[in-house]
Amino acid sequence: MKRHGLSSIHAEKLFEQVYDYLLSGIRRGDWKTHEKLPSVRALALEMNVHRLTVFKAYQLLKQNGYVYVKDKSGYFVQPSELLPAGPWNDPIVSAYVQKSHLSEIHQVQATYQFSKALIDPNLLPNLYFSEYVKRVFDLYPKVLGTYSTAQGDQELREALCRYYTERFRFYLTPEELMVTSGSQEAIDLIARVLVKPRDVVLLERPTYSPAIDVFLRQGAHILSVEIRQHGYDLEQVERLMQTHKPRLFYLNPTFHNPTGYTVSREQRKRLVELAEKYQCLLIEDDPCRDLYFAKEPPLPLFSYDTAGYVIYLRSFSKYVAPGLGIGTIACRPSLMAYLLSAKALSDSGTPLLNQKIFLHYFFSERMQQHLQKLRTALAIRRDIMEEELAATDWEWSSPTGGFNLWIKLPDSTPMEKLLGTCMEQSITFVPGTICDPRRELATWIRLSYSYLNEQQLREGIRKFVGQVLALGGE
Amino acid sequence: MKRHGLSSIHAEKLFEQVYDYLLSGIRRGDWKTHEKLPSVRALALEMNVHRLTVFKAYQLLKQNGYVYVKDKSGYFVQPSELLPAGPWNDPIVSAYVQKSHLSEIHQVQATYQFSKALIDPNLLPNLYFSEYVKRVFDLYPKVLGTYSTAQGDQELREALCRYYTERFRFYLTPEELMVTSGSQEAIDLIARVLVKPRDVVLLERPTYSPAIDVFLRQGAHILSVEIRQHGYDLEQVERLMQTHKPRLFYLNPTFHNPTGYTVSREQRKRLVELAEKYQCLLIEDDPCRDLYFAKEPPLPLFSYDTAGYVIYLRSFSKYVAPGLGIGTIACRPSLMAYLLSAKALSDSGTPLLNQKIFLHYFFSERMQQHLQKLRTALAIRRDIMEEELAATDWEWSSPTGGFNLWIKLPDSTPMEKLLGTCMEQSITFVPGTICDPRRELATWIRLSYSYLNEQQLREGIRKFVGQVLALGGE
Numbered sequence: 001m002k003r004h005g006l007s008s009i010h011a012e013k014l015f016e017q018v019y020d021y022l023l024s025g026i027r028r029g030d031w032k033t034h035e036k037l038p039s040v041r042a043l044a045l046e047m048n049v050h051r052l053t054v055f056k057a058y059q060l061l062k063q064n065g066y067v068y069v070k071d072k073s074g075y076f077v078q079p080s081e082l083l084p085a086g087p088w089n090d091p092i093v094s095a096y097v098q099k100s101h102l103s104e105i106h107q108v109q110a111t112y113q114f115s116k117a118l119i120d121p122n123l124l125p126n127l128y129f130s131e132y133v134k135r136v137f138d139l140y141p142k143v144l145g146t147y148s149t150a151q152g153d154q155e156l157r158e159a160l161c162r163y164y165t166e167r168f169r170f171y172l173t174p175e176e177l178m179v180t181s182g183s184q185e186a187i188d189l190i191a192r193v194l195v196k197p198r199d200v201v202l203l204e205r206p207t208y209s210p211a212i213d214v215f216l217r218q219g220a221h222i223l224s225v226e227i228r229q230h231g232y233d234l235e236q237v238e239r240l241m242q243t244h245k246p247r248l249f250y251l252n253p254t255f256h257n258p259t260g261y262t263v264s265r266e267q268r269k270r271l272v273e274l275a276e277k278y279q280c281l282l283i284e285d286d287p288c289r290d291l292y293f294a295k296e297p298p299l300p301l302f303s304y305d306t307a308g309y310v311i312y313l314r315s316f317s318k319y320v321a322p323g324l325g326i327g328t329i330a331c332r333p334s335l336m337a338y339l340l341s342a343k344a345l346s347d348s349g350t351p352l353l354n355q356k357i358f359l360h361y362f363f364s365e366r367m368q369q370h371l372q373k374l375r376t377a378l379a380i381r382r383d384i385m386e387e388e389l390a391a392t393d394w395e396w397s398s399p400t401g402g403f404n405l406w407i408k409l410p411d412s413t414p415m416e417k418l419l420g421t422c423m424e425q426s427i428t429f430v431p432g433t434i435c436d437p438r439r440e441l442a443t444w445i446r447l448s449y450s451y452l453n454e455q456q457l458r459e460g461i462r463k464f465v466g467q468v469l470a471l472g473g474e
Numbered sequence: 475m476k477r478h479g480l481s482s483i484h485a486e487k488l489f490e491q492v493y494d495y496l497l498s499g500i501r502r503g504d505w506k507t508h509e510k511l512p513s514v515r516a517l518a519l520e521m522n523v524h525r526l527t528v529f530k531a532y533q534l535l536k537q538n539g540y541v542y543v544k545d546k547s548g549y550f551v552q553p554s555e556l557l558p559a560g561p562w563n564d565p566i567v568s569a570y571v572q573k574s575h576l577s578e579i580h581q582v583q584a585t586y587q588f589s590k591a592l593i594d595p596n597l598l599p600n601l602y603f604s605e606y607v608k609r610v611f612d613l614y615p616k617v618l619g620t621y622s623t624a625q626g627d628q629e630l631r632e633a634l635c636r637y638y639t640e641r642f643r644f645y646l647t648p649e650e651l652m653v654t655s656g657s658q659e660a661i662d663l664i665a666r667v668l669v670k671p672r673d674v675v676l677l678e679r680p681t682y683s684p685a686i687d688v689f690l691r692q693g694a695h696i697l698s699v700e701i702r703q704h705g706y707d708l709e710q711v712e713r714l715m716q717t718h719k720p721r722l723f724y725l726n727p728t729f730h731n732p733t734g735y736t737v738s739r740e741q742r743k744r745l746v747e748l749a750e751k752y753q754c755l756l757i758e759d760d761p762c763r764d765l766y767f768a769k770e771p772p773l774p775l776f777s778y779d780t781a782g783y784v785i786y787l788r789s790f791s792k793y794v795a796p797g798l799g800i801g802t803i804a805c806r807p808s809l810m811a812y813l814l815s816a817k818a819l820s821d822s823g824t825p826l827l828n829q830k831i832f833l834h835y836f837f838s839e840r841m842q843q844h845l846q847k848l849r850t851a852l853a854i855r856r857d858i859m860e861e862e863l864a865a866t867d868w869e870w871s872s873p874t875g876g877f878n879l880w881i882k883l884p885d886s887t888p889m890e891k892l893l894g895t896c897m898e899q900s901i902t903f904v905p906g907t908i909c910d911p912r913r914e915l916a917t918w919i920r921l922s923y924s925y926l927n928e929q930q931l932r933e934g935i936r937k938f939v940g941q942v943l944a945l946g947g948e
Contacts, residue, residue, distance in 0.1 A: 014522060017491050049522060100818035103624055121619030129618050130611035137604035144603050144797035145595030150577055181655060184822040214819050323618035325825040344574035345688050348658040351799040351828055
């Protein structure tokens with residue numbers, strides 16, 4: 001934190017405080033949707049500040065989609081997906097609690113789970129797992145009696161450092177690597193350490209839905225960068241970095257969730273340069289790298305970073321074993337110190353048993369065989385889903401890795417209604433709005449082909465297409 | 475959240491905002507220890523507020539121990555254990571990061587670990603664990619391919635509800651129970667959902683050190699309640715509740731950490747009444763209940779609660795298996811909804827494997843036998859530690875359960891020096907200051923008798939007593 005001249009900081013401070021006061025009141029439900037907010041004059045008088053200061057706060061609230069103006073009669077609370085819905089007002093709950101949109105969808109039980117970007121459990125080498133676990137108990141008989149350190153098991157971190165260095169030229173030391181309880185914890189820790197209210201955060205549009213929820217919970221001001229088949233508009237990215245000085249850009253450049261897109265090597269290099277130039281951290285989330293169907297994707301951004309502006313997140317839940325809950329964060333040591341403090345207070349370390357099972361399975365020959373099979377099985381499932389959708393005129397780009405098809409349905413599709421009838425038919429999918437930081441993209445959906453077997457896939461997609469057609473989405 | 479009249483809220487609001495501005499600047503290191511802060515006049519001018527408002531903020535900062543006044547020349551930053559020490563100022567780290575004092579001590583490798591309030595891994599039925607794990611894989615062959623729900627495995631929650639109801643008359647439903655990744659996550663979730671900056675939180679003095687760190691991180695204003703051999707001064711508790719309207723009281727009334735004290739049944743009932751009367755949640759942390767050496771402790775506070783003011787935390791790391799990382803939170807459904815949202819964004823569910831292993835081991839006959847042995851083994855270790863300390867004139871109360879002796883060393887003991895020489899002799903212990911919300915209690919220490927075997931205990935304590943005597947602590 002640089003030392004600021006007082007005068008510059010406070011002029012700004014005051015208007016931001018009015019903004020924060022109003023927004024926290026709206027979030028807590030002190031003013032409800034469509035309710036009138038205090039007038040500029042009244043609030044200026046009450047808070048003993050200049051009317052212009054209050055006006056500025058209202059302008060920013062309006063710009064960020066929290067309030068609207070009606071017939072010059074004042075400011076009203078905008079209905080917003082960014083705000084908590086439902087009976088979210090308990091006198092006893094003090095802090096602001098952010099909903100998890102994706103986990104709510106996952107609570108729905110259904111036969112045709114197109115909402116789960118997860119490996120079909122039948123594709124995992126379940127029979128072999130118990131052998132590896134047995135081996136772990138033979139090697140470390142006291143594994144259940146021991147806490148891991150907050151940073152993670154030393155043996156595992158050393159093995160992963162060698163792996164990352166050999167495969168991706170990371171040149172990491174074990175001190176620059178932390179083991180987390182999956183990628184959700186990694187994103188949560190990063191948000192807690194790096195983002196305070198009103199910090200600007202860049203997200204891709206669309207992006208991984210829980211990341212939006214986590215950064216919103218931190219009170220971040222979110223700006224979005226479109227991701228397209230071959231990457232970003234880098235001029236737009238530079239403009240945003242220059243103008244808004246974002247604290248970080250959370251991105252998923254390899255078999256992107258939900259689109260499946262992969263950012264080119266040239267763009268990766270350029271992004272690292274931009275990050276350094278504008279001192280904007282790049283949070284590179286990379287859970288699907290090994291699930292390519294044709295050729296290996298370009299090296300991670302982290303491989304090109306020499307100045308320490310990339311933080312590399314890798315979850316192994318996606319294809320090794322969801323039930324282990326193992327992920328890692330790689331970053332420079334000065335940042336690691338902060339993440340470690342946060343981790344120590346958050347769960348005092350990922351269970352040692354899980355880390356040891358992962359270690360012995362991940363580096364086994366069996367795992368490499370499994371991975372080969374998995375790539376083939378997923379490519380086949382993608383093909384089946386695409387075959388079944390071929391007769392429609394819906395739009396998507398065929399993914400070359402990962403779990404999902406990102407599909408544009410006809411503009412006429414009544415999305416709310418479709419969600420309802422699909423639920424009745426025991427079909428789930430992820431609506432595009434929850435992947436969009438702006439909560440638009442209302443005719444897009446994410447369908448995952450990874451969780452269902454080939455038979456269920458065909459049946460489910462036929463039923464789903466039938467539903468869309470029946471509702472008049474051509 | 476009740477709707478407030480604007481006038482009342484803002485008058486207060488303004489002075490609190492000045493307070494927050496100054497405190498966050500001090501925390502971030504914008505002003506360093508012993509540095510002069512802006513004058514009342516200058517700050518009032520800059521922030522466009524009345525001087526009295528700034529004065530009021532400074533008074534509260536002084537009262538809370540963050541600033542001091544020198545020779546009428548102004549306000550200076552007070553050196554404080556409540557503030558982060560060391561090179562804690564990275565331009566890239568935005569949020570305030572709280573250190574974890576206990577986890578720093580645990581990072582020290584030592585032969586005589588009196589700092590670890592953990593079971594000696596040799597006391598756990600290690601050989602049997604792998605059998606239970608094997609059984610889990612037979613029963614649930616796809617356990618590693620499946621995520622748990624955020625709330626936790628249904629089968630485990632049902633079993634625990636029956637157990638809690640039979641043993642402690644809880645009358646819980648599975649919807650009122652959440653499985654967490656140990657007690658650290660439970661405390662963290664509760665703090666994140668229930669405490670926002672400046673909320674008043676009551677803590678025992680002394681208390682569990684990581685709880686202080688977590689509530690400080692949330693920006694809570696912490697008030698402390700002395701815990702003594704037979705409980706609290708309930709008149710003091712009522713006075714604090716009445717005057718300061720605390721949001722919650724975090725307490726550990728059964729084989730309290732670090733003192734070993736247990737609060738009586740009468741006090742438990744009365745505390746629940748007070749909680750209801752003053753709408754102050756009681757966060758009852760209860761990890762050591764089953765580790766009694768003589769008679770069973772009184773029922774939990776949760777058993778007496780009919781109005782939903784008690785949240786019951788139970789970690790099973792302390793005596794079942796630290797390496798599993800299993801804990802639970804029991805509370806009323808309306809609060810559970812918020813905790814679930816926070817949990818979903820924090821780690822999307824405790825690993826299913828760990829929950830299933832716990833389920834099958836915890837409810838086994840083997841576990842009951844283990845528990846019997848454990849009680850005996852711990853009581854023997856307590857006796858050994860007390861025997862070795864008998865020749866000193868140090869003060870402590872003999873604990874009737876749990877892991878620790880809470881000891882007052884002679885006033886003349888130079889604590890910093892003792893920590894240093896002990897480190898050299900490969901001895902660790904927990905200094906009282908980090909268990910004290912006020913960071914006093916400088917001649918108290920916590921020695922755990924649970925982690926070392928009988929031989930190591932005797933050797934270690936002899937060495938330790940020698941160190942204290944050599945440094946002149948008679």
